[in-house]
Amino acid sequence: MPQHDLIVIGAGPGGYVAAIRAAQLGKNVACIEQEPLLGGTCLRVGCIPSKAMLESSHLYEEVAGGLDKRGIKTTGVKLDLPEMLRHKERVVQSLGGGVDALFKKNKITRYFGHARIDGPGRVVVTGKDGNEELTAAHILIATGSKPATLPGIELDGDRIGSSTEALSYDQVPPHLVVIGAGYIGLEMGTVWRRLGAQVTVLEYLDRILPGMDSELARDAKKLFEKQGLTFQLGCKVTGVKLNRKTCDVQIEGADPIRCDKVLVAVGRKPNTDDLGLDSVNVETDHRGFIAVNGHYQTGEPTIYAIGDVIGGAMLAHKAEEEGVACVEQMYTGYGHVNYDTIPGVVYTEPEIATVGKTEDALKEAGIPYRKGTFPFIANSRARASGHTDGKVKILAHKETDRVLGVHIIGPHAGELIAEAAVSMEFGASSEDIARCCHAHPTLAEAVKEAALAVDKRSINS
Known part of the structure; x- marks a missing residue:
């Protein structure tokens, strides 16, 4: 019977990152995944393939008719959907192979099959060759989520x-x-x-x-x-x-x-099917999410859970942060995630990105605030690139000027939001952002201008 320090159930963003961090801390780690390709829903049928399709479809639309005003004339542009889908799959397979290489590099034992907890410290893996029982001092559940549906609608996988x-x-x-x-x-x-x-x-x-x-x-x-x-x-x-x-x-x-x-x-619902939670003191709420304390510990002290399966924002990067924090708490005594600085991005065109409190939430909570906005149409880099829709919006506390939320709709908003997340993590004020030199001409100048606008002193609008 194989003995490990930690068994991670699920090799999605939260699970594989947690496994790697535990291995870095010198632990004997096993990871159980029933899909042949590592990386979870995010890599196989979520974040990564959708971004490949978003990028490809955007390029197709631009080439097919969106470049005339840039002096680029195109004719005879055709959609080759099968090749576009093959590109998506090549990206997925390449990244999945990368996770597999990381497992080998960090000496993580991968088990292929369905995992079922069989009491504290025990997991049974059902694979093509039958059952195998594993034991470990700790178990981490990172099984993610699956698509939800509505009453009266049955997914047939076709239409x-x-x-x-x-x-x-x-x-x-x-x-x-x-x-x-x-x-x-x-x-x-x-x-x-x-x-x-x-x-x-x-x-x-x-x-x-x-x-x-x-x-x-x-x-x-x-x-x-x-x-x-x-x-x-x-x-x-x-x-x-x-x-x-x-x-x-x-x-x-x-x-x-x-x-x-x-x-x-x-939306999505937690993936806890046939996990054997009834064999241990692991409770779920009325929607099926696993209940954990501030250290991701379930009612069974040696069993932990992270990511979509515990609820909250169902984001890959949130699961990754929880995976690292959980393992570090487990083995070093400290691990923490600041949920107020986890960004969210909608990868449409233009992109939409957000971090921290919304203006709606501040109003509802009665928190005094000031607001600064800056439109991309007034940004020189946006003008040069031809993508001028949208704006940057910064919300800062009226009395302390501490940044409470940043919301961006516009070109490369998903990249720009990183500056806001870092600023908020370090407790920055809008004045701090406004005083930092931003290269010219860049889209990031719109963030600086929005910070200046909080104090009604934007230069370019």
Whole structure:
């Protein structure tokens, strides 16, 4: 019976990072993953392939008709969807192989199969050759999440599917209906809109991007509508009827919408199927998320959990930070994640990025604040590149000037938000950001100008 210091269940961003950090600390680590390719949902059918498709579809749209004003004339541009999908798979396979190489480099033992906890310190792995029992002083659950659906809608993996299927449509659907106007729905909706689909986005709430700063969400909706997306907000989807070749999406109190494909993007749920949690003192809440304390410890002292399976923001980088913090707490006595400085990014065009408190949350909490904004149309690098939509918005405490939140919609917002996250992690004020020299001409100058605008002294607007 193999004996390890730590068994990690799941090799997604949280699990594989935790395994590597534990190995760096000199521990004998095992990682159990039932998929052949390491990297989890994020790498296989999530973050990475979606970004490959977003980038490719954006390039296609620009080359097909978006470069005339830049003096670049193109003719005869054609979409080769099979090759675009092959590029996506090459990226995925390459990165998955990279994780495998990291396991070998750090001497992490990989077990292939389904893991089931069989009491404290024991895990049974069911693989193609039968069962194998492992033991360890500690067990870390990092099994992630899976797509959720709605009552009355059954995913058939063909015409009605999740983002997994939407990453691999073998042809551009003439009409795609996206149920859910969050990160995933908008990203995949824009991919297929760029490639030629008519896209209708349905959302139960009266706004898109729930939880994001509402001002930026309103700006984003206007930009997406200009790009060709159609939104129906405040509508309740009650079911999807399959016809011979089409689908009818049924909406309460309204006529059904006929389409060719349906993407259900209404969130994700914890992946705890057949984990054996009933054999140990590991509790879950009413939605199935595993309950943990501030050190990611479950009710069973030797069993920990991180990432999507414990709830909160379902982001790969949040899981990575939790994986490192959990292992360091386990073996060094200290590990911490500052949840107020975890950024979120929507990789549409333009990108939308956020970190810290929204203006809505500050108002609701009665926290006094000042706001500074700066539009990209006034930024020289944005003008030169031809991507001027959007703005930077900085929220700072009215009395202390400490930065409470930064929200960006515009070119490369996902990269620009890193400066804001670092600034907030170190307790910076808007004055601190404003006093830092930013290279010219760069998009990052828009962050500096927004910081200046908090004190109503922006130079270029």
